[in-house]
Amino acid sequence: NFMLTQPHSVSESPGKTVTISCTRSSGSIVSNYVQWYQQRPGSAPTIVIYEDSQRPSGVPDRFSGSIDSSSNSASLTISGLRTEDEADYHCQSYDSSYHWVFGGGTKLTVL
Amino acid sequence: QLQESGPGLVKPSETLSLICNVSGVSITNTFYHWGWIRQPPGKGLEWIGTIFYSGTTSYNPSLKSRVNISIDGSKNHFSLSQTSATASDTAVYYCARRIIEGGPPPSDAFDIWGQGTTVSVSS
Numbered sequence: 001n002f003m004l005t006q007p008h009s010v011s012e013s014p015g016k017t018v019t020i021s022c023t024r025s026s027g028s029i030v031s032n033y034v035q036w037y038q039q040r041p042g043s044a045p046t047i048v049i050y051e052d053s054q055r056p057s058g059v060p061d062r063f064s065g066s067i068d069s070s071s072n073s074a075s076l077t078i079s080g081l082r083t084e085d086e087a088d089y090h091c092q093s094y095d096s097s098y099h100w101v102f103g104g105g106t107k108l109t110v111l
Numbered sequence: 112q113l114q115e116s117g118p119g120l121v122k123p124s125e126t127l128s129l130i131c132n133v134s135g136v137s138i139t140n141t142f143y144h145w146g147w148i149r150q151p152p153g154k155g156l157e158w159i160g161t162i163f164y165s166g167t168t169s170y171n172p173s174l175k176s177r178v179n180i181s182i183d184g185s186k187n188h189f190s191l192s193q194t195s196a197t198a199s200d201t202a203v204y205y206c207a208r209r210i211i212e213g214g215p216p217p218s219d220a221f222d223i224w225g226q227g228t229t230v231s232v233s234s
Binding site: 033099 | 156169172212216217219220226227
């Protein structure tokens with residue numbers, strides 16, 4: 001089975017842009033879609049990016065996702081940071097045997 | 112909507128059993144799969160297993176020997192049974208709906224989650 005590695009934490013100021021990475025340990029990042037979830041304290045996760053780069057309805061266009069095959073990683077970028085974006089962000093993918101994997105989560109602090 | 116239910120306290124070596132009640136959609140709808148995910152205190156999310164609308168299951172290899180997920184179409188709910196509980200099974204347990212690849216957006220994602228239920232394993 002593979003792992004998804006995320007930075008433990010990132011911080012940035014309001015109005016700035018932050019990027020969170022998610023690196024796949026084995027197998028190609030392009031083999032299966034990557035999803036991103038936002039989780040505020042005490043709440044269940046909610047989807048913010050699906051199929052690598054698609055935004056569900058209701059998610060602001062400040063949120064974007066991308067894939068980089070050269071580094072075998074996915075990225076979540078949040079522009080125009082707001083204090084309400086402060087949360088944990090989890091990437092997720094799966095393998096050909098339909099085993100789902102979550103990254104360890106990244107705590108975003110908006111200073 | 113999804114709602115987890117079950118004991119909040121389980122003794123070591125006993126079986127942890129949870130039910131996820133599904134409302135607003137048929138659990139046999141072919142667009143959806145149904146999953147269990149847990150989150151130990153202060154840690155990240157861990158996928159436990161998924162049951163497909165056909166009844167086929169897929170489990171986390173690290174938990175496979177102890178886990179069983181089943182579906183009850185008549186009650187519109189699905190269940191988790193996890194044997195031989197230890198303190199490391201202490202976590203918030205979530206049930207979630209996954210939309211199949213190529214399904215309606217947000218396809219391929221766990222789009223709806225229950226609120227989560229806290230399970231502690233302790234004597």
